[in-house]
Amino acid sequence: QVQLVESGGGLVQAGGSLRLSCAASGRTFSSYTMGWFRQAPGKERDIVAAISWMVGSTYYADSVKGRFTISRDNAKNTVYLQMNSLKPEDTAVYYCAAKKSQSLVRLLRSDFGSWGQGTQVTVSS
Numbered sequence: 001q002v003q004l005v006e007s008g009g010g011l012v013q014a015g016g017s018l019r020l021s022c023a024a025s026g027r028t029f030s031s032y033t034m035g036w037f038r039q040a041p042g043k044e045r046d047i048v049a050a051i052s053w054m055v056g057s058t059y060y061a062d063s064v065k066g067r068f069t070i071s072r073d074n075a076k077n078t079v080y081l082q083m084n085s086l087k088p089e090d091t092a093v094y095y096c097a098a099k100k101s102q103s104l105v106r107l108l109r110s111d112f113g114s115w116g117q118g119t120q121v122t123v124s125s
Contacts, residue, residue: 002026002114004096009119012086016123020081022096022116030054033099034079035112036070038092038121045095045109049081052102059104064090086123093118 008020020036032053039045049070050059058070069082079096097112 002098004098004114004116006094006096006116006119009094009121011122011124014086014088014123014125016086017082017084018086018121020083020094020096020119020121022079022081024077024079024096024098027098029077029098031100031102033101033104033107034070034072035097035099035107036079036081037095037097037109037112038090039095039118040092043092047107047109048094050099050104050107051079052104054102057102057104059107083121086121088123088125091121091123093120095119 003025005023012018035050036048037045038048048061051070067085072079095118096116098114099112
């Protein structure tokens with residue numbers, strides 16, 4: 001059974017940085033795609049970034065391109081989301097998720113079968 005545990009959220013001023021971590025266990029993740037989603041109050045849970053574990057191909061939502069970087073550490077079975085130049089509109093609960101496919105073609109919430117508990121990111125203006 002896949003287990004995902006996020007950490008690294010918190011309160012930061014606009015323009016600041018945070019790094020989220022997602023520790024993954026329970027499987028060999030070489031055939032998986034890992035994603036970061038976020039959900040603000042009253043809004044849908046949307047994809048922010050994704051990475052194919054074996055190849056390292058990445059996807060970014062337009063709203064975070066150039067500011068966020070997703071990466072993985074194979075030895076630690078951990079996925080990271082480095083968030084720079086944070087804006088108040090980045091405020092949300094951030095979730096780590098896993099999808100049993102290397103493809104980045106479809107990254108819908110329903111495509112991901114395993115989820116972490118979420119970590120709150122709050123950006124003050």
